[in-house]
Amino acid sequence: MERLDTDAPAARTARVLEHLAAAAGKRALAETESRLRDAARRLADGRIVVVVCGEFNRGKSSLVNALVERKGLLPVDVLQTTSVVTTVGWGPREQATARLRDAGGGTEERVIPLDEVARYVTESTNPGNRHRAELIEVLLPHPKLADGVTLVDTPGVGGVFPEHTAMTTGFLASADAVVFVADMTSPLTASELRFLGHAVTATDSGPDEDGLLVVLTRADQAAPADRGEMLANTRAKLAELTGRPTGDTSVLPVSTRLRLRYLGSGSDAPDEDSGYPLFEAVLWRGLRRRRARLLLARPLEEAGAAVQALLGPLTAEQEALARETDETLSRMRAEAEAGQRRITELRSTGAQWRTELRTQLRELRRELVMALHDELDTVWQRVCTEYLYDEALQDDMDELAAQVSAAYAAVAGATARRAETELNALVTGFAQRHGIGLTPTANSRIDTVGPLRLEPDLGAEEQPGKAMPIGRDGAFGASMGAAIGGTVFGPLGAAIGAAAGLLAGLLRGVKAARHQELQTRRRNLRDQLGMARGRQQRVIVHGLGNLLDSAAERAEQELDSLLRQQTETVGDTLERLKATADATREQARARHDTLAKEHSELLATGQEVATLAALVAELVTEADTDLPPAPHSKEAGAAGRAAEGHEASDDTPPTSQQPAEQPGTERDTEPGPKPKPESETEPEPQPESESRPDA
Structure with a gap:
């Protein structure tokens, strides 16, 4: 590899x-x-940060394990993990460090054995994050990580813990590349597309082909006839989301189960069945380009x-030394002294360049704040016209809170990146006009308020109950049905009409009650989200101000450093010219x-x-x-061919070597193809689950 x-x-x-x-x-x-x-x-x-993210139950943790060829490194659990991010980077020896919050709000770092990582990151061993873990850092002496690549395994989004979605989206702001993990056996869901939209916004990866890579796990469990259609569907949705041509975003099917089984076999044969050779080649090639550009x-x-x-x-x-006359030396010394005076003037505290730079930075601040307000208004408009009219989100307060928090976190991340880009362009242009270079500012983040908590029935006690309007509509329907039926068909028609009218009235009443309930809940949620909107706006605007202030300070420090460098160079030149004037011909x-x-x-x-x-x-x-x-193998071949642009044929025959499913394993997978009878397949060792449910 x-x-x-x-x-x-x-x-x-x-x-x-x-x-x-x-x-x-x-x-x-x-x-x-x-x-x-x-x-x-x-x-x-320098590090290249690769954030592996996606909904829970998609196989993220097992994918990270497969990338570093360490089955069981990150735990796979039947329950969702706590709100803990786990990073895997290079170190001279294997080591894990848990960053924990202490009772006083401070931070403690505790070195732990690798086999204790699960104690801090899984819900079954750390319910409610009772250990107060903030981050788990794993170091491995693995050659794939030696160039500064850090893999980040994030909590699953879209689950019962809204803080997971907000935390993961907030972490995207520090990502150099994103690997989004989805499932080959099911189309991208609305919540996955929403999160992908946040990821594209937060990382500014829309126009960058190396910034986003989508991996479809469980490729060996998808029906062969469905693989090409699934890939085409995913690519079409990504094209609509990113605004890039279909196929520009890499979408690669893999089977982590086959990959881990291959690694455990010790075989030296090419591992094409799993799809990992192509996936890793695309991933590392893209990271190599980004590392060259960024580091x-x-x-x-x-x-x-x-x-x-x-x-x-x-x-x-x-x-x-090679001068023919002393006039040449005098001219050179005069030029050097003039340069020295110019630099001294630039370095003076009240120099014009400082006023000019600060004026330009104030104007940039104004433009960025205005653009930020526009982005926040866009989020609010999306909340009011899309999220609040999505019945699935109205019925799932945690998911609604997670999506709104993620939207604000994405805006914060995108604003930080835009500020960094604009600042670098402004200060670099300024430095070029004054004849000095400049180091770009470092990546910065803007924090957000954090996960929202919504009360679904706040104020509902003031609303009338459902039973009365439903009963009223039912009674009205029954009387109208009886009247119409009796008029047309007599007593029997009246009875039938009454029954039909009662049913229609009840259905109408239920529908009206549901409509009233949704309206009430929508108003309630709009009020709660409106208050949260104000808090988020204040925090993000304040964060942008802090980012710009620190960046402006760094810019002035950098310019001062460059001027000191020029002062040294001119001083060295003058000393050399003076020594030259006193040198004999032999010297x-x-x-x-x-x-x-x-x-x-x-x-x-x-x-x-x-x-x-x-x-x-x-x-x-x-x-x-x-x-x-x-890959052209029996189990993952069709998916791999589709990844290279060759759609799988609908008449691709089922595989004859599908590994047998073991009871109690692959706990986080959708039901796959039924295993062959034992007489048709050789027994396989029990595979590790593709992922923990949050992964």
Whole structure:
């Protein structure tokens, strides 16, 4: 299996940064050295966060287990898990850490054995989250994670715990990529599509082909004749949701059961039956592109800027040593001193550039706040015109609360990402106008109020009961039926008409009562959600303000750092020019030879930076031209062929090697095909459940 293989250019970039930092330190260019070491640290600490999400009972936890080839790593439980996010990343040794809230509201970190993870994340062993777990972090020395990939297993959404949906949606804001897990045996539900809409909004992944990947689990349990139709249906719904052409979002069928069984077999044969080779190739290839774009590009820009900062004084000294007249040296010193005065002016506290930057940031704040209010108004309009008229949501307060909370969390995530993008564009453009570079701001989040709690029958005691209007309509229907029947058919007709009229009246009364109930509940929910809307709006707007304030502060600190770097470079140039003026001819010749060697080494480093930048650009634009072939096996072959665009034929014969179902296993799956009699199949070891119900 091909792993995320940006490690070679990342290692080369790290060596370049270290080499340049050492050169800057040797020349006492402290700011340049500091910036290079900061870039190296960001490169080493950089992570690509992959959030695995979806409704409960879809197989998320088992999918994470299969990706890291560790059956049973994350627990599979018959009950939903608590509101706990579990991350799986690289570490030099296996370790799990539980982040727990203490009684005083603080946080405690507790190292736990891997086999105790279930104690904190499953409802059966941690009912109501009595352990107050906030996050479980698992570290593994697995090569697939060595490049900074962190897999995030989130609580299932759409279940009986509304805080799960809100928490998962809020976590999407920090995702670099999303793997949405659905079920091959059933179409995407309305709640799944709503959550996917939140995911696309929160992660801003609509136009990014690597930002969202949809996995359909239990591919081996879907009827062969239905697989192509199911894939086409899923792709069509995603195209409508994302606004991208059908097929642009990867939709891949897999069987985690077959994958885990294969891993347990120790076989070296290609594992095509499960669909995982194609799924993993698409996943790691997309992550490689995103890692190159998000983690490698900026350190190389910093390295390129450092090369220029180090080369400038050398070039000036070489030119001065080779001068034919003293006028040339005087001109060069005058130019360097003018540059020094300009930088000193820019660095002054009351400099015009600070006023200009702050003015532009205030204008950006105004635009972002206005756009945020528009987005919040859109959410409220959707609540009032869609959610409150969905009877299924009206009858399920927890799901309604979860969807509304998720909608606000999605807006918060999207706003944070837009603020980051707009800030980077503004400050980078500003820096370019003033002739200095800039490091983009780091990812930031905007918190939301949290899960809502709705009271379904608030104020219902003030409404009249159902029995009276239903009885009244029934009596009216009976009398009208009797009158009409008696007039037309006599006494017998009157009796029949009365019975028919009573039934029609009762049905009308029930319908009217239901309508009245829904209207009352709708008004009640609108009032509750209206109050929550005000709280959410205040919290999100306040969060945006804090994000912009901290980003503006970082921007000014970054610009100050760059100006200090330029001050060092100009100072180094002036010192070299002064030393050149006092050098004898013999000293100048020896110095020229030393500089030529140093200059040559820096040029070679600059060429390495350019080569790496070209490689990163190639990785970013890399096409999926060498993916593994789609599976053609008996159990998952039709699904895999459909994943490659070859629809499964409706007359595909049923498989003859379907694994036998064991009682008590696959507890979270829909009923699959009936197992063959024991005489027709060889007995299989009991498979692990595809997922815990929340996963």
